[in-house]
Amino acid sequence: MVDRWLRREDERLLTGAGRFVADLRVDGRLDAVFVRSEVAHGVLREVDCSAARETPGVAGAWSAADLPGLPPMPGGEPAREWPALVEDRVRYPGEALAVVLGDDRYHAEDGAARVRTRIDPLPAVVTARDAAADSVALFDGLSNVALRGEAGSPIAGEVWERAAVVVESRYRQQLLMPSPMECRTILCVPEGDRLTVWSGHQAPHRLRSELAALLDRPEESVRVVVPDTGGAFGSKSAVFPEFIVVAWLAVRLGRPVRWVEDRRESLLVATRGRGQDQHVRLAADADGRLLAYELTVEADVGAYPHLGVAFPMQTAWMATGPYTTPLVHATVRSVLTNTMITYPYRGAGRPEATSPLERTMDVLARRLDLDPAELRRRNLIPPELFPYRTPTGRTYDSGDHPAALDLALRTLGYDGWRAEQARRRADPAALPVGIGLSCYVERSGGERGSLHDYVGVEAGEDGTVVARCGAASSGQSHSTVFPALVAETLGVEPARVRLIEGDTDELPGGVGSFGSRSAQIDGAGLQHAAGLLIEEARERAARMWDLPVEETAWSEGAVHPVRGTAAMGLSELVKRTGPLRIDERYEADMAFPFGTHAAVVEVDPDLGTVRVLRLVAVDDCGRALDPAVVRGQAFGSIVQGLGQALYEGVPFGDDGVPLLANGLLDYLLPTYAEIPPIDLRETRTPTPRTPLGAKGAGESGCIGTPPAIVNAVADALRLDHPERLQMPLTPDVVWRAAA
Amino acid sequence: MKPSAFDYVAPRTVADAVDALAAGAQVLAGGQSLLLDMHLQRAHPALVADINHVPGLDELTASDGTLTVGALVRHQTFESPGAVPGPLGDLFARAVVTIAHPPIRARGTMAGSLAWAHPASEWCALAVALDAVVELRSTRGTREIPAGEYFLGPFQTAREPDELLTAVRYPLLAPDTGVAFTEHRRTGFSFAQVAVGAALTVRDGVITEARIGLANCADRPLRAHAAERTLIGAEPSSPAFTMAGEAASTEDAAPVPEPYADVDYRRHVIAVLVARTLREAAPV
Amino acid sequence: MKITLTVNDAAYPLDVEPRRVLADALRDDCGLTGTHLGCEQGVCGACTVLVDGEAVRSCLMLAVQCDGVPIRTVEGLAGPGGEPHPLQRAFSAERGLQCGFCTPGFLMLAAGALDHDPRLGDEEVADLVRSNLCRCTGYEPIRRAITRAARDHQNGQEGRHRSV
Ligand SMILES: Cc1cc2nc3c(=O)[nH]c(=O)nc-3n(C[C@H](O)[C@H](O)[C@H](O)COP(=O)(O)OP(=O)(O)OC[C@H]3O[C@@H](n4cnc5c(N)ncnc54)[C@H](O)[C@@H]3O)c2cc1C
């Protein structure tokens, strides 16, 4: 039976027995539907819910005025508060004006259609650059700039003056919709003093503490459970205005209430990723040795200050990239705009760091008439320099960057493609091909303050083992990978170990799954906890057998005296000595996965279409807990990177409303028709920062693939200064750049 | 994204269907656009007439040089080139695979596409290019409208709300007609940015007949008359096709800007695509 | 309206509003929540089920259109004794799923195609995979899974339950 399914998750997900929040049946549950603003920015004059309340099947309808005391979003500033329902000013399209509860979504939507609203529109600003000018203020009398930050030190003017070459360029990292196939979900079930919250979420413990604080009740009275979750990619890691309204109403009415976001609202009001306007300067000597790099970021953080306004600092801290550039300076301005907030999306800040640097490296190579691979090789941090402290304040743990570059070139057949390129250039009938490289380094594990998690391992009388951790899977196979790791550490059959996660009643605390941290932190933590369980078992056995601990040993899931054969298994030990459970708060330092991505594209300059012929990704995430799972993550991530490079984007009308009215027919996710042959290769440099040696995995494709593809297109078109190539490289963009 | 409430009838005869329309019903054929419009709150019919149980509407017949496509003939039918005789079948088979994907094609109908009248619809562009005739039935009787006069704008046609589109008729193409269909779009799922269908007849080395249909090149499907005129009497050649492309782009088309395709880009693509399609229809 | 949905050979007598889409009737009225809604606009295919043997988007059909018509959903894919369908095995073996949200749609799409023609060629398989969206896997594992299932199906060693 066990062998039939490769992963433990598979059987239920393949037979329709998976349980996502929208699948849960709770008697008396109400469905919430939000009435949303159709304008991007404006003054709210009127919300009239009276007709909605009279609609059959509607249990109630409320505007902000009807819900005094409804708490605002956490993590903001008092002067720029983000109300859960609009009070007097709309600041992003789709912002919720009212909520209607119905006995199902159909009736709730009937009611929502009858809510009357009136908004006097104001001019809207939708890019950081426009908003930074402060000609339109989101908050009267206050600047739109929410935060300024920097990493590294300013670079003296003479460095630029003396350099043999200085390349300057501007880039836009467009807004992206993370677009998990399951949109956001929450179901709040009040029972007596307790509130149980079911949500497809990445950070259940954080959601619990935030909701408890918002509802002004003890944390223990809230339980958050994460059932099956249909993807997340960063978009399910916060508390959202809709969550507050639903939880608040559930408690107030004493009835279960749920919100299952649909795709149309998701495209309006789900958190977006990226959204940066960038300016760079890169200086090198005549041999192509990098001298200085300056990155200026204007980050669009959306309509309200929130926990994510400092996320663009990720980009600043990682600005150095994988090179030995001695002087690096990055500055950030986080600017409020009339859009839903920007929040981490797979890669979160590192794609925005890698893309401008890697694109500029190619421009520099062209300027110096150097092969782009050679230029990189001259500047990559050599293995002997690790740990390497960057001018932007990161200390990279380990790495062999040149090895990753070389493996990528070999895998691609770099020289062969260069020959093919030359052949096509000599043939006027042939479509041009281009080759693009991108070397990246990223950060995994988290930032200070979130580099820990809670883990536990418990042995049962029946011989089974339960592992617990504060992570939450949204497709990363935790239920398979973590038990296997614990089983390996304990020397027992994997089938005997099962994982419990995503339930705040099971662990005192937890951080969650984001920033590629689960394998690195929770994995290492579980291995550590299993080790502690072995120690505890040996101590108990030693006491029982009246032996010094050193005279006991552990193998194959059992403790035994060093001399002699009488082994005692875990179940026997628990029966004799009582419950055996280790709970730990495990902390580790961040790690820095790295690698090289390469792309070959063919461009039809007449139409501007780009066909990706080949992608190669070499990733180094240290020890891979389950190589096949890591490869699956890498593959999916590359396809999302392909999406950023060529297809995905949020265009706006002049009124500041996204032009995505046709949903996924406007926001184009890559389909199988767009997938080129992709080769994945690994190098393995375990992080010295945990005994496990795993670094985060799963974000690299979003980081390395986009600049590799853009560089390849620029190479195909032989563009000296490809500033006109801004992502997504839709055919019209490529055609204009080629012209 | 749920439809608002409506009443539902499933007529069993054309007469009953027409009566339902007279009572204000909106037709449900394949439902692949109607339900989408309802989900997006663009359609709020009070009454829906599901015509899927009306016998005879699914007939596809070719006789006397005319192809008659009943209202319930699904897109899918045209995927096999043998379904329709001669080059017309070939042209339809090339075009149909660019419409959505198999599960949509299993339900959606050609007549439904003509009723819906999306400016990017492949079928609509072919209907105008091929001089199709649309048959409309109401309690007031039956009338026929040439496709060239039927499309009035985005989602707007000469069909009155109480008229059932019962069939579309196409003249079959002569056996020596060369056909091609090309489409420019952003991903496998997107609607066409521009699509071009062409049918060319070359006799004694010169082009004697040319039909060029343009999808998403204006607020409605177009037949590229100006481009066709440049071809009649010309020898099939790359320069001739390029000239026709220019004519289609500057004289026939009236492109509407869209995200990722402003008017300049659209015009350029039209010129390129028309020339390419013609080249494929009549290999030089 | 009173209708009877016949899903996976079981009859579900229902009283539904005409506007109720098939997907909601299956999920909420029949309790068969394996069919998922990812877009409600025909694009993603997570809602794909077999209606009268044909793979369709259940978000773009009304429940009342399916009165008395045989429907197959992912819950009815395995054999009578719970023996997994070759597609289910192949999806697991090829890692054709991560979060599993899109999976029922791909399974039913492929099941319908295999029933029509057990000799699916590479191009037909590609056409199937192109029909639905998956945001996790990057599709290639799904393609491999369907190809493997088609091969197993033909070899006939893996049981032979037809899907409708
Ligand atoms: C994801 C997706 C992608 C798509 N991609 C494309 C594409 O690339 N190209 C393309 O052309 N189409 C595309 N479509 C639309 C699809 O082709 C539809 O099938 C078609 O537009 C309408 O046909 P239908 O039979 O489904 O009509 P329905 O949805 O049933 O009806 C559409 C409209 O026409 C009316 N109507 C239908 N039949 C009649 C009739 N006989 N008499 C009077 N009125 C009638 C209806 O009342 C309704 O207003 C796509 C649809 C989806 C969901």
Ligand code: FES
């Ligand atoms: S939910 Fe039906 S196709 Fe997406």
Ligand code: FES
């Ligand atoms: S496995 Fe998550 S969407 Fe396909």
